[in-house]
Amino acid sequence: MARIAVIGAGMGAMAAAARLAVAGHRVVVYERGGTYGGAVGRFERDGFAFDTGPGLLTLPAVYRDLFVKTGKEPLEDVVDLVQVDPAARHVFADGTRVSLPNASRAGVVSALDEALGAGAGQRWGDFLVRAREAWDRTRRPLLEEPLWPDWQVLAEREPYPAVPHKRLLRTRRAGTLAEIGAWELRDPRLAELLADHALAYGVDPGSAPAAAAVLPYMEHAFGTWYVRGGIRELARAVYERCVRRKVEFVFGAEVTGVVEKDGRAAGVELAGGAVAEAEFVVGTGPWRLAGLVAGRELYGARDVAPQAEDRFPGRVVVCLALRGAREPGAVHRTVVHSPDAEGDLDLFRQGVAPERPTVRVDRPDDPALRPDADHESVVLTATVPSAAAYDWAAPGAADAFADTMVAAAERAVPGLRERTLWREVRTPLHTERETGAGGGAVPPPALAAPAGILHPSNSTALAGLFSAGGWSHPGGGLAHAGMSGALVAGLIVEGPGFRGSQ
Template sequence: MARVAVVGAGLGALAAAARLAALGHAVTVLEQAPQVGGKLGWYARNGHGFDTGPSLVTLPQLYRDLFAATGGPLEDAVDLVRLDPAVAYRFADGTRLSVPGDAAAVPAALDAALGAGSGAQWSALMARAAAMWRVTEQPFLRSPLAGAATLARLARSGSDVATVAPWRTLRGLGTAYLRDPRLRTLLDRYATYSGSDPRRAPAVLATVPHVEQAFGSWYVRGGLRRLAQAVAQRAVEHGAVVRTGTTVEQVLVEGGRAAGVRLAGGEVLRADVVVSGADAAALYADLLPASRPTRRVRRDLARSTPSLSGFVLLLALRGRTPGIAHHTVLFPDDYDAEFDAVFGVGRHRGAPQPVADPTVYVSAPDDPATRPDDDSESWFVLVNAPRHDPAGGVDWDAPGLADRYAQQVLGVMARRGLDVRDRVRWCVVRTPADLERDTRSVGGSIYGTSSNGARAAFLRPGNASPVPGLFLVGGSAHPGGGLPLVALSAEIVAGLVGPA
């Protein structure tokens, strides 16, 4: 039996804690916030409740695997509801598209909304994405990152390399398959699932819409925070100790290996294994002492492009919106201008800034747990935003900026047909600076590093650190961000640590 200290209580860290506790290890989870969940947060006030992070579950089988490995069915712990429609899109030209939850019905819906042939174009792209998924799932997503060896696994055949097309961007893949610019815009959106720019992100991100459509989009009744709570409960049932309100200030390294953690206030918790669910950049910059073994990882992090962040409005609304989907996406006229502003490239080279005309994502779950009565709604509104960087980019703490930008976003929504300004009971604004403070993610980068560039995935920190006994889970480590991938990171780490 190993003593395991888990830094953070995000979903990846909790999943690792549950798996390791079920394997017989003595696990202690240390979370700075007063509750578990990390970015899978919850905000409640006056009967209104909001998921403040992810708003859907894809690849639920990964969580079924987690719960099966730790003692019981997922459906016994949470109430999963399949979304139909999965998402509703509104394009800049006024076109509306409702994507069915059943993948078989998607081509017909595309033809009806965008014109004959649109469904066939999308189906051809999804067939390519399914092939990409088959090639990469086991050798990359489900395996530890191992530099050249990982590349060798992926390059085991020339046809596999041609399928993945590592030299091609997501934008380039869309251009090759999709003639309708609205379809290309829809595909571009999936780069943001890893905090990336579709013009630089790899084509293999086309697997994201494939997974979403093939395996469904799911909601957890009562809010996705219940998934984090259920995973934490599973860890506790196997003997894990969860300490909230406990900040880790340093990962201790003695004799060249991880030896435990030092907490705020000076308490030292000895451990044989440390699993960090903290942002990888924060771990290597702030929690670990500089050393020769970690030099390469620090260099790779410095060379990577940080992921985008998000600017959020939590809107407590009077009344109900007829026909509003669980997820609605309002696209701008110029999507490229959004990525230029967020990443400080193109027309905004070197000067990231809030997006003037952003894509707006609205999550409006029809769930009594999120509202005080049946004449109310609780909307989580997100726009892509540059990270908090007072020294070289946007200072989201600048006086008045957050409030001005909140009004700008509400105005954008009104121009695109969702004017709720006269229905707002109250609004809470959450900026990238708030996300950084709440989760210790550097600059509020949602996914740590982006997938911008062909080598980005291989610059992402591996699950086994260069320090023996120290492992990484969560969205900033391999294989990346999002609820499915953080579950895989936990599975990989549990395999690396092994049974007691």
Template sequence: MKITVIGAGVGGMCAAARLAKAGHEVTVYEGSDRVGGKLRTEWIGRYAFDTGPSLLTLPAVYRDFFLKTGKHMGQEMEVVSVNPSFDYRFADGSQVKFANLSRYETLKAITQSFSPQSAAQWDSLMRVAEKMWDISREPFIESELKSPLSLFKRPTFIKDLFAIAPWKSLRQLADEQLTDTRLRFILDRYATYSGSDPRKAPAVLSSIAFVEETFGAWHIKGGLGTMADAIYERCIKHGVTFHLSTPVQEILLTKGKATGVMLANGERVESGAVVSNADASFTYNTLVAGKSYKLKKIRKNLAKSEASLAGFSLLLGLRASDEAPLEHHTILFPEDYDQEFDSIFSAKKPVANPTIYICSPNDAKMVKSENSVGLFVLVNAPVHSKDPQSGWDWSDEKFNSEYANKIIDQIEARGISIRDRLETLTIRTPLQLQESVNAPGGSIYGSSSNGARAAFLRAKNRSPIKGLYCVGGSAHPGGGLPLVGISGELVANAIGERAKRTTK
């Protein structure tokens, strides 16, 4: 079957390679001039920066992708464990390093930094999170999302319901399990892995902490963007055709069924199925025209879901110093974490004292001289919008530069020198992400997981419009590399099933 894919992000390319391997004739139209979407390693002078994802979790998703489409992942790229996985530093000067792939070592570190009681509480929390992961992984992550009614019919429904406790927020779980504010901050931060507010995100997001600990935190030598290139090569190997700088303007419908696309240059392309890797709200509000009941319902659901947070980042090229090198992932927590979520989701303003994430890969393939250190600094931010009710206008370069300097001041105040060894500083705003990969408002993960119903409001992989499929961070099961890779597989399987039915 002829299949059109809109967008060469990770989700679009993972679906494309699997579909081409299954024998379909796949063509990808990408609006920008490169593949990979948000997953990107960029060189600026002597430094390479992972300007999108800088942490790979649940690598099994990509091991499966590479294995099913050709050579092992390990034959294509050097995937290395990041230990410690995180160096968490707090405003009161205390610090704890979480070990990679070892609960034992992490509990030892919590005992030494905080107390044995805190370690016991974290261990107990991880047991709760493990239960939630066991229950939720199959119906909510590894399969297409069924209706709430079909979940209701599961024989273990009542037991599972009490274990998952969808009425409980991540914050409420912290209130029950953890007494040390610092551990509560660490748990809260997992809400931001899906761009959400821990006070609204469901407790089941604690399973991300369990998954990170159990399946590890990983880096890819040369930068995570290396994986986008390898996925692209896999597509090429299986005969996928790519057209870069070729935005799609419309998804064509014939008698309510998707039958192809119209490109911005006016060319019409017919196909048996259309896979959209563009943001779901853009797909349904802009690419698909019409006012059918089905479309109205989807648009209503998408309008109800809250955009995930966006990111403001600094790409810092520094000369090496005598200071002890930073760990791969360092988190500088502020004194008050809630002001960050109030600022982003309620006031829609940049955060005065944000949590600061610093990625210092210590990877010789990411610098051109031994005397160089590249730091990728990311703080959470409101989405870009000219309307102050919806977001922050990130087009003011003077403000952006002052804000960048305030962040550098805050990093230096925590004992990490920047200015006296700074060689290059590049700022990236939500507006730039919106313009480069058509991410509405520059939101990092599409829609957030704010609210118990968020998963059900997200676009389904198999659209109610026949012949149309949605893949990527704004579709089921959600954002972040592991889930996006899974969405590629779910879409390829759904089209495979349909193809089998029609050839019978």
């Protein structure tokens, strides 16, 4: 039995802690804040409750596997997991509206044909078939296996099988999502639908590789799911599973350094000077982890180098406490697309908050989130520049942008302003304070392609030191963070020869 110190109580860290405890190790989690869950947060006031991080879950199999491997209770015994239908309603700039069924390719094709015109659904359906090929080619190396030592091969070829397209007497193939939208989908609304899946993950749809087609594929193939009581309930369930497996949590404990002895990690140093000895240390994001190990390079020239977290975008979340009941026929999620698709992407190109952002509106029909049936809790979310690129602390900046988001959301839910009792506006500054992520940025998932996104390996050059969470392989998102924990646990329990789940 080894002593293992885990830095932070995010979802990836807790997933690793639970698996390591089941393997017989003594695991202690040191969290500088007062609670668990990392970015999976909650805001509560006056009987209202709001998810301030992810609102829905994709790839629930990751957490089903976690609960199967760490105890006899399956996931569905500890949380009420329900499939959202429709998966989302989309409101486009020209006023077109379409509700897309959950995990039904035929249903989506039919809905798009009816809303956008004959042929639109088939083009989207054909795109999903090609996206599945990209998923099949990259699923194992990007989600289920430790980062390959020769990870460079993941960036050598575009895994998306683009359709040949004749342009200016030349035959071209789409290499970006924008080109897929223009050349293969051939409808600006379908292009916006595709772009939104990238934007929601903090990926620039204008320059994202075609391989990012796996993002809409994951949702269409495996569905989108909600946890009754809010996604925060998933974090609670993982935390309680850890506690049942004898994982110890120390809250209010800031780790200020990783102790090294005889060329390997030997514990952590806490604020105030106390040292907790350990044979293994599971750390936070690689960029921040480097600051905890003085005078040592954790990643060599052949590794994926950690990137400054604040170069990626963050999110503004507006929590709305509304008077009046949720009307019949309301859907859980509505995406209100920007009327200025190009301007919406200025957050990536110029580091400015978009004047007319794409806004995701979450209206869960969940009594646990409202004081009574005569009120409603609504969450608005928009992708924005991080606090390093944009001054969210400037007087009036946050409220002005929240006003813009509410105005956009009223295209889908008329009368929001008149129904609002109060609101809570949360910017990347809140994310930075609560999770430690530089600039309050949100990590994107890994994407294999010449212009893709790869994150540093879960292992480091310092023996015994590992990294779990969205800033490590395989990247951001609830499912990916959960898989990072599984990979770290495998590398510690089975050693460097671990090759992932079979």
